[in-house]
Amino acid sequence: MEFQLNQDQEAIRDMVRDFARNEIAPYAPAWDEEQHFPRELFTKLGELGLLGVVIPEEYGGAGLGYVEYAAILEEIGAADGGIGLSVAAHNSLCTNHLYLFGSEELKREFLPKLAAGEWIGAWGLTEPEAGSDAGGTRTTAVRDGDEWVLNGSKTFITHATVGDAVLLVARTSSEGSHHGISAFFVPFDRPGIVPGKKENKLGMRASDTSSLVLEDCRIPAGYLLGEEGDGFIQAMKVLDGGRISIAALSVGIARGALDASIAYAQTREQFGKPIASFQLIRAKLADMAMSVDAARLLTQRSAAMKDGGMKTTRESAMAKVYASEVAVAVSEEAVQIHGGYGYTKDYPVERAWRDSKLCTIGEGTSEIQRMVIARELLKAYEGA
Numbered sequence: 001m002e003f004q005l006n007q008d009q010e011a012i013r014d015m016v017r018d019f020a021r022n023e024i025a026p027y028a029p030a031w032d033e034e035q036h037f038p039r040e041l042f043t044k045l046g047e048l049g050l051l052g053v054v055i056p057e058e059y060g061g062a063g064l065g066y067v068e069y070a071a072i073l074e075e076i077g078a079a080d081g082g083i084g085l086s087v088a089a090h091n092s093l094c095t096n097h098l099y100l101f102g103s104e105e106l107k108r109e110f111l112p113k114l115a116a117g118e119w120i121g122a123w124g125l126t127e128p129e130a131g132s133d134a135g136g137t138r139t140t141a142v143r144d145g146d147e148w149v150l151n152g153s154k155t156f157i158t159h160a161t162v163g164d165a166v167l168l169v170a171r172t173s174s175e176g177s178h179h180g181i182s183a184f185f186v187p188f189d190r191p192g193i194v195p196g197k198k199e200n201k202l203g204m205r206a207s208d209t210s211s212l213v214l215e216d217c218r219i220p221a222g223y224l225l226g227e228e229g230d231g232f233i234q235a236m237k238v239l240d241g242g243r244i245s246i247a248a249l250s251v252g253i254a255r256g257a258l259d260a261s262i263a264y265a266q267t268r269e270q271f272g273k274p275i276a277s278f279q280l281i282r283a284k285l286a287d288m289a290m291s292v293d294a295a296r297l298l299t300q301r302s303a304a305m306k307d308g309g310m311k312t313t314r315e316s317a318m319a320k321v322y323a324s325e326v327a328v329a330v331s332e333e334a335v336q337i338h339g340g341y342g343y344t345k346d347y348p349v350e351r352a353w354r355d356s357k358l359c360t361i362g363e364g365t366s367e368i369q370r371m372v373i374a375r376e377l378l379k380a381y382e383g384a
Contacts, residue, residue: 003297005067009067012064012072013071016048016075017078019048020075021079024076025079028079028206029351031080032205035205037162037206037208038206039162043117044117046116046118047117049061050062050072050076051116051117052115053068054066054069054241055111059107059108060115061099065303065307066302066304066306066307067304067307069248069303070245070300071248073088073252075252077252078252078253081203081204081253081356082204082205082207083207085204085249085362086206088249090159092238093123093238093242094121095115097234097238098167101225101234102185103225106222106225113164119164120159120164121159121165121166122165122166123157123168123238124139124154124157124166124167125169126156126157127152132365134169134178134232134235137170137171138171139151139152139154139170140170140171141184142172143172144218146220146221150192150193152170154166154214157209158208159207160195161198161208163188163208164189165185166188167183167185167186169181169183172231173228173229179232180229182225182228183225183231183234184224184225185223185225186219186223190219191218192214192218193217197210202358203351203353203355204354204355204358239363240306241316243302243319243320243369244299244312246320246323246363247295247302247316247319247324248299248303248323250359251292251296251299251323251327253355254288254327254331254352255296256348257288257349257352258285258330258334260334260348260352261338262276262285264338265281268338284336284337288334292330295326296323298315298323299319301319314373314377318369320359320369321366321373324356324360325360328360330356331353331355332353337349
């Protein structure tokens with residue numbers, strides 16, 4: 001098993017690290033304060049191939065694997081969690097769902113736009129009454145000749161007010177809680193789809209989050225992805241990869257907080273010496289570093305398995321729940337190391353602390369991840 005990136009992967013990581021430090025980190029505090037989504041930044045990300053990372057080159061993507069993708073998200077997340085979240089949602093959810101299950105016609109028309117950053121993609125699974133229980137989807141899609149007519153609402157949708165299209169699920173029949181749910185690609189220029197309330201969030205504030213409302217929104221019949229009734233199954237497969245991205249983002253947030261703490265501890269003096277010389281501070285830094293490395297290894301394992309075509313349901317869930325909780329713990333320790341200054345917006349660890357919490361909630365809460373892990377463990381035991 002490889003525990004190091006190869007030369008090409010290191011070159012990609014270093015390129016993204018330089019970009020993130022120069023083009024993201026200096027502006028992150030202002031974007032956070034203003035809840036500003038920097039669309040111009042995403043044009044640059046598209047030019048670098050970072051908005052279609054795992055999409056093949058024939059569709060305008062970078063044609064890279066999940067190992068590279070995890071390294072990319074770690075670097076962006078270390079600079080700003082909100083931008084990392086948007087990159088993850090665009091890549092892993094909307095764009096990847098379209099690539100995995102869209103018709104050849106849909107893929108050739110829309111994937112190049114998404115991969116280039118010409119279009120920003122959203123993904124619509126969550127509803128006011130359907131969060132962890134995605135089977136409770138109430139948005140409906142009714143066939144009317146050569147069109148589908150969609151009605152309902154989605155909530156907590158990344159890029160709902162700034163994006164160009166959403167890939168969402170809607171109920172096409174009343175059969176069962178999970179059956180009868182289908183997936184659709186809906187450009188935002190279609191009449192009948194509008195953004196709703198923009199959320200005023202604790203963290204990840206540079207990443208746009210709003211509700212979506214659909215009222216007699218008509219789309220061509222060909223905008224159905226895969227077979228009718230397969231939308232829930234598709235969404236669960238997409239989330240296996242999406243959870244790798246949130247794990248990588250979590251590692252990035254944690255590593256950014258650790259880096260800031262190391263730098264601060266070496267320059268901040270108390271009792272006539274840098275606080276890095278104090279045993280308790282050194283113990284904190286050591287524990288933080290061990291946790292970040294362990295989270296990265298779990299993430300890299302799931303990414304390597306994904307690239308190898310293996311099922312990663314259990315491994316992705318393990319990486320996601322562990323890395324997200326590490327991000328919360330490490331960023332909190334970072335605030336503690338910074339003392340009173342860590343509680344101000346003058347230092348990045350305060351923002352990292354706020355950003356980290358969403359990673360334990362979005363794309364499946366820690367509680368749901370533990371249910372997934374236990375289910376997979378028991379299935380393996382029963383089959384042994």
